[in-house]
Amino acid sequence: MEKKWWHNKVAYQIYPKSFYDTNGDGIGDINGVIEKLDYFKELGIDILWLSPIYCSPLADQGYDISDYYNxxxxxxxxxxxxxLIAEGKKRNIGIVMDLVVNHCSDEHEWFKKACADPDGEYGKYFYIENHKDGEPLPCNWRSYFGGSVWEKLPGHDDKVYLHVFHKKQPDLNWENPKLRKEIYKMINWWLDRGIAGFRIDAIINIKKKLPFSDYPADRDDGMTSMNNMLAEASGIGEFLDEMATETFRKxxxxxxxEVFNEKDEELPLFIGNDGYFSTMFDFSAELIEEEMTPDLYKNAIFKAHERVExxxxxxxxxxNHDEPRGVSRFIPKDALSDATKKMLAAIYFLLPGIPFIYQGQEIGMENLDIVKDINDLDDCANADIYENAIHEGLSKEQALxxxxxxxxxxxxxxxxWSDGANAGFTTGKPWLMINPKYTDINFASQKDNPNSVWNFYKNLIALRKNPEYESTFVYGKFIPFLKRQHNLIAYNRVGDKHIMVLANFQKDAQTISLPSKIKKVLLTNVSKTPDNFSSTSTEIVLSPYELLVVEMV
Incomplete structure (x- = not known):
């Protein structure tokens, strides 16, 4: 594996609208990020990914872009x-923008021109099909947000356009080389401006299985999941390789x-030495639909890393911004505590690859737990979740x-940020409800507490960057340990050093037989190094939800 500048970095995702508001309008802003750059520096962050801040009507919180250049x-x-870019560079923090090019906003100039002349140049930037009322639609695909992917083209009763997400997000036609050239020009404009790179949104969707065709319905709405089409679409590599050559590699x-559905044989093409991308997110655990268990989680992340080793x-x-809070999903409700949050942090953080922290994760932010009214929420995907729940027979309270x-x-x-008004986020009215748990879970209460979740993350980052261990954490082999032992998540990182991560993911103690003796305890989620093992023994007892990161002899 060729060594790259970003291999040893730690990344952080900012959801700007909810990060920090400096002008009292209830919406977080760029100046709020600038004001908090020293927060990231102290934590140990190298890369900041900003969710979209481009011009947008915010139908899908900025993932509907009306002007890519502003x-x-x-x-x-x-x-x-x-x-922000300049101040970040002073602190060795690179700014990464969100690249949303499967679709744009219906308020983008390209789409307006397409509506004015569907058969002209800009009509070919989109998927526009002839359709008359009463006739079948071009295909029965269901949008990710519910309902058909087809919508009547504004100003035209006999035409429809494709949107696999919100109807205000018309899909861009990547089969058109003129469209691709415009996208590459825009990407390079931003890279010339000094950003460190991009997180690429929903990119697998840019390749459609053409011509449009139906698939078997999977709900009684007569429609089908987008996954059926994506499983059959082929040839996306040509687009991705062209984009990488014209932009990122230069x-x-x-x-x-943001990649789903990739096949094992495609992995070197996606993330190999000269791959389409530097890296891609591991969504293996996020894709588990049944109720999460420690063994399900372990098997998912272990398999993901073994296949890319x-x-x-x-x-x-x-x-991330598309998922509920991780601690609320991966940790049983009756076990949710600072100790278990620290345990989960170390499990995922010390795996091979690039660790990403999502805003608020480092202070242990949790799910809302209670929603009294759907109008208290904002996301455009909520309606489909709620209506489908009611359709399946759930009560209003159960759907909420x-x-x-x-x-x-x-x-x-x-x-x-604090236990003060609006959690210290804004002096105005917040654009979205504040999580009621802010009085107990906030940065101000954790900053100077050595046993806080925030300081654990700071120590975790410092350990990964420690010159003595960095090479092992970044380039060391990943070797699972006692993979079949129930509710134990344990693995080796073997390079210059031999490091072992051990997590007892249950409410009862577990006895572990180690392959060799422990040389040194590097990190633990208990307040003091446990007395239940010695340097002369290879057997240890892990207390409930105990985490140990150790250097082995």
Whole structure:
């Protein structure tokens, strides 16, 4: 594996709208990120990924872009962003933008021109099909947000356009080389501006199985999941390789793909030495649909890393802006505590690859738990979750409870800076409800507490960057340990040193027989190094939910 500048970095995702508001309008802004750069420096962050801040009507919280070359006034100006890039560089922090090019906003100039002349140049930037009322639609695909992917083209009763996400997000036609050239020009414009790279959104969707055709319905709405089409679509590599050649590779830019459905044989093409992307997110645990258990989680992340061993790097997460809070999903409710949050942090963080922290994760932010009214939430995907729950026979209260567990708004509530008004996020009215738990879970209460979740993350990052161990954590082999032992998540990182991560993911103690003696305890989630083992023994007893990161003899 060729060594790259980004291999030893730690990344952090900012959801700007909810991070920190400096002007009292209830919406986080770029100046809020600038003001908190020293927060990231102290924590040990190297790369900041900003969720979209481009001009947008915010139908899907900025993932519907109306101008790729400008900043939405809600967040600030281009000059503010330039200042953020410059101030970040002073602190060795690179700024990564969100690249949303499967679709744009229906308020983008391209789509307006397509509506004015569907048969002209810009009509070919989109998927526009002839359709008359009463006739079957071009295909029966269901949008990710519910309902058909087809919508009537504004101003035309006999035409429809494709949107696999929100109807205000028309899909861009990547089969058109003129469209691709415009996208590459825009990407390079941003890289010339000094950003470190991009996180690439929903990129697998850019390749459609053409011509459009139906698949068997999987609900009584007569429609089918997008996954059926994606499983049959082929040839995306040509687009991705062209994009990488025309953009990222020229700049040695960092690129992380939001990739699903990739096949094992495609991994070297995606994240190999000269892959389409620097890295891609590991969504293996996020894709588990049944109730999470420690063994399910272990098997998912172990399999994901075993399949890329020696090929490339995954980006490791427990949550993001599209997922509920990780601690609320992966840890049983009756076991949720600072200790278990620290345990989960170390498990995912010390795997091979690039660790990503999502805003608020480092202070242990949790799900809302209770939603009293759907109008208290904001996400455009909530309606489909709620209506489908009611359709399946759940009561209104049960449907709201489902949203309290599944809604993306769980991760989007404002950052909890303090126990003061609006959690210290804004002096105005927050754009989204504050999580009521902010009085107990907030940065101000954790900063000077050596046993806090925040300081654990700081220590975790410092351990990964410790010159004595960095090479092993970054390039060392990943070797699972006692993979079949129930509720134990344990693995080796073997390089210059031999490090072992051991987590007892249950409420009862476990006895572990180690392959050799422990040389040194590097990190633990208990307040003091446990007395239940000695340097002369290879057998240890892990207390309930105990984590140990140790250097082995």
């Amino acid at each position: 900043i939405d006034p809600r967040f600030g100006t281009l000059e503010d962003l330039d200042r 700049y040695q830019a960092f690129s992380v793909g 020696g090929i490339g790097f995954l980006s490791n997460i427990i949550e 409870q489902l949203l309290a567990e599944k809604s993306r708004d769980n991760a989007r509530t404002p950052f909890q």
